[in-house]
Amino acid sequence: MSKVKMHRSSPSIDMTPMVDLAFLLVTFFMLTATARPDEPVEVSTPSSVSEMPIPERDVITITISKDNRVFFNVDGQPTRERLLSEMGKLYNVSFTQEQTDVFKVLTTFGMPIQTLNQFLDLSRDDRKEVKQPGIPVDSLNNQLKDWVLQTRLANPKVRIAIKGDGDAGYPVLKKVINTLVDRKVNRFNLITGTEEAPAELKAIQTTAKKPS
């Protein structure tokens, strides 16, 4: 009798600590995970040795895709709402309340302002299907400059980051940078992936630290 009992209890393991651990990890990953916003284009950024983290709030992200289209994004719903109404006034395009609401929760977009309201009228799924032509940055029709200016008026704290695909051509980058410099934005960030710092840099960093 007793032998049978022993046999019974030994194969069942106490799983409580394991479950505790598992749920702890689940909770941790759930809380740290940030839902990735859906982007209209896939961008593979080049890597760099820079270790500066990107600011989490008040960032304008100018995305440059592989085929040299320019996209714009800014966080903060109040900023976006004011931005859209100001841009509408500037270009004589009126937006309805529904369109503004859609724009507030939209992320990256690359539509000229003239067709933006049609784009906002589409359903969520249809919007994904549309091939967005990108924001015009030519010298004759430079809407990016107004987007940047109006965003900075709506939210003065905003910083500018350029997220370019590694294969994007230099001319379009030059256009974007010139647009920013024209608007007296001389300091901005380039979003890059991480890369192992080579030995030379490590040597410099260690020697630089020693005297101080």
Add this chain to the structure above:
Amino acid sequence: MAEIQGGGGEGGKKGGKVRSKKTSTRIDMTPMVDLAFLLLTFFVLTSTLSKPKTMEITLPEKPKEGDKPPEVNEKKVLTVVLGANDKVYWYVGITEPEAKREDFSKNGIRKVLLEKKSQIRDMIVLIKAMDESKYRNMVDILDEMTICNIQRYAIVDITSADKEIVKQVKL
């Protein structure tokens, strides 16, 4: 045995009842564990471990009309031209320079930059990108500036003279 809580000790006095209670308090945790680990795996795989980093660049203000461009000693100038197909051309000086071609590998432009940096005091690097170059090349060369600890560099528009110099290298 360890799973049994309060109920087990209490029921020790009575015989038959204890046993039925024992089995009822023990919950089969396997499905829960399955679920927990499923979620765990999901979040581990979907979470992005490496957050994107940024490199900050500061450009000089646009010169006002009538401003003279700053004068530099041409012997101290190293010009780096970013060309097509991930190639980079470099030359020292401005008048009749002899350009050479390198790539972005460890023994390519980095070696040149480090060598020239030790030879020339207060070296100034001018970065000129040709229209055929890619965004990646620009990031790479800015990276090399950080790696080689070169503080004085500028991004300059390319001139037709530079293009001529680069063309000669190809031949």
